[in-house]
Amino acid sequence: MASVTQVSMVFDDDSSAAWNEMFSAPGSPRPIYERLFAELGRYQPAELRQRSEQLSHTFSERGVTFAHSGEERPFPLDVVPRLIGAMEWDHLSRGIGQRVHALEAFLADIYGEGRIFAEGVIPRSVVTSSPYFCRPAFAVDPPNGVRITVAGIDIVRDEIGNFRVLEDNVRIPSGVSYVIENRRAMTQTFASLFSDHRVHPVDSYPAHLFTALRAAAPPNQSDPVIVVLSPGVHNAAYFEHVLLARMMGVELVEGRDLLCRSNHVYMRTTNGERPVHVIYRRVDDDWLDPLQFLPDSTIGVAGLVNCARSGNVVISNGIGNGVADDKLVYTYVPEFIRFYLSEEPLIENVETYRLEDDDVRHEVLGSLASYVVKPVDSSGGKGIIIGPQADEKTLAKTAEAVTESPRNWIAQRTVSLSTHPTLVDDGVSPRHIDLRPFAVNDGEEVWVLPGGLTRVALGEGELVVNSSRGGGSKDTWVLTDESIPLSESRVIKQRLRNFNFSPRQDGNVGRGDQ
């Protein structure tokens, strides 16, 4: 059997309702994928598998691993890249930029004058009851106004091909090191694929981050000292902390390396103390400053929040950003965009139901098996219940927990995330994917790293893509031009135009599906 036939047969065997990223119909690759499809078709399955082993070997060698169930594993990188066309990317990156601007305005507002409460856009109680609302962050104003230096906005594509925001991550989003390493490994292993495609590079990320951190520094610091603060080698993302510090050419420090004195921060070095002006911290709020938060934290720096309050140091991302990640607050983000920016959201949320409303809650609990239920403060896919895949006992326990504290949960329509051909044990087969683009705000503009981390759920039908749940990733290529026939580009433009801009009541039960 010819390899082309064999590969194509498995590539497009997707009977689910999900949007297939590569194929518009069985045997018909979407225009942007035509070259990739043809190129990959030349490989024998055994050869693909060999390349795949090369990729994971490269990762093990470079130490690109993450801790899964207590052991260090390479983060599985799939051999089949995910492609995004220039026009779609343009839309997506503008939508992400818009979202980051709105979330910045929201955080500045709730830790300041609270205009949004006075205008009744979001109930004050939603914010004050958020486990992440951080009263010590009140009136800690960053000099250039940036609290979200880095955002990871999780995007999924729904059944009809529309991108939607699944969740916002503006505390300490991680994963960008995989984007950089994936590209590095892919260019080594599949050089020929790149020669056929014009792909936006991703290696300027550290430079953009560095520029943003410099711009965040206290005024009057012409040559600010920037450090990366890591919880240490046992943290799951330690590799990333090392990589970013090295690529930016700044010190990687841990809490014990820093010292606060009279509202200034110093780094202990072999040459004595050195002042520090910007801390790109990868330590959670709770552990960051034992004077303000958990008093027995040994990975934080006592006094840090008051140093930031006095303006002598900038903590990046800002403290208290977690309110914006709260999944109940997420349901209001489209309203934030309208309120702060006077714009319509470019990327919609997934339909989400607020369970404090009695009617909504009863409706959701009445057919819990059809929803995804999430704790409002979860991240990394923890605690998520996928209704259609949950057993009776889990559903009953979930219903009980929701009834007990409705504020702590949200329900979402079960979106069948788009699928992408992925090399698995049985061959190449569609698997669900999402996308975490990374946005960097330097105070002047929000720059979105072209592509981002495409995560893939390796189990068949599995909808949770997080690495903590055994997921893998794909190199994500944003093409610099469409390189597609005019007819098709018109179709895409049409679809972009058809992005649903109509206001939608997230609180209403009912499938808002178009």
Add this chain to the structure above:
Amino acid sequence: MNETLSLTIRHHTGFTYDGLAKSSYNEARMTPITGASQEVRHARVTVQPVVPLSTHADYFGTIVTAFDIQEPHPKLEVEARSNVESRAGLVAPAISWRELRAPALVDFFSEYLFATERTKLAGDVLDPLAEWSQISDLHSCVDAVSAYVRGNVTYLPGATSVEATAQEAWDLGEGVCQDLTHVTIGLLRELGIPARYVSGYLFPLSDADVGEVVAGQSHAWIEYFSGAWTGMDPTNGIPETERHIIVGNGRDYDDVAPLKGVYQGAASSSLGVVVDMSRTH
């Protein structure tokens, strides 16, 4: 008509260490604040060992004095001196229950309606809730709650530690002003009456002469919302008077702890609290 009282206050507290503390980071909330019922003429916090101090207002508007000490020190002493002109707050007629339950008001005061770990209550302590909610006048309702708390939690200095919760004090049947305040706040919030914790000082009833120093107290009481924030002292069963000097307020004690800190070094013990007060005219 409104008697004013002019007071000089000295609040002294701190820690001693078994050995030396290598470094310590602290926040003192010991500065009275100017408001409707008092005017602060002068206030100053000093710290031993002498270190630079910085001040800011926190989320709740309380004045915070923050400082750190880097030299090894056997003890830490903090002293707050102030001069305050105080008068009893006016108690305006209360709004109705219906007005109190307006969604906009409930949302605005949400922080003072949620239970905290300190104030949450369960079990028999809640038995009279239905009865209290029949009392049409909010002030009378709060008085009934306060009388109930005072009748069931005996004021006994030293009965509980500073970490005690409302439920623990209720179960014990004894407590200090902080505990009676937490229990009262817990009950008022259950009733849907916004209530907050007030930290401050109480000038004792005395016939002391002007300038004569008397032992005052670090004290805690409540404010509840009845159309305006209204002060009430559940420990003494009286409204807030000119003898009550306000430092700050919050959801519970933890938001207004007079001195909190972390340090490196040997075990510590509190120096205790001394509050000296005298009338200035």
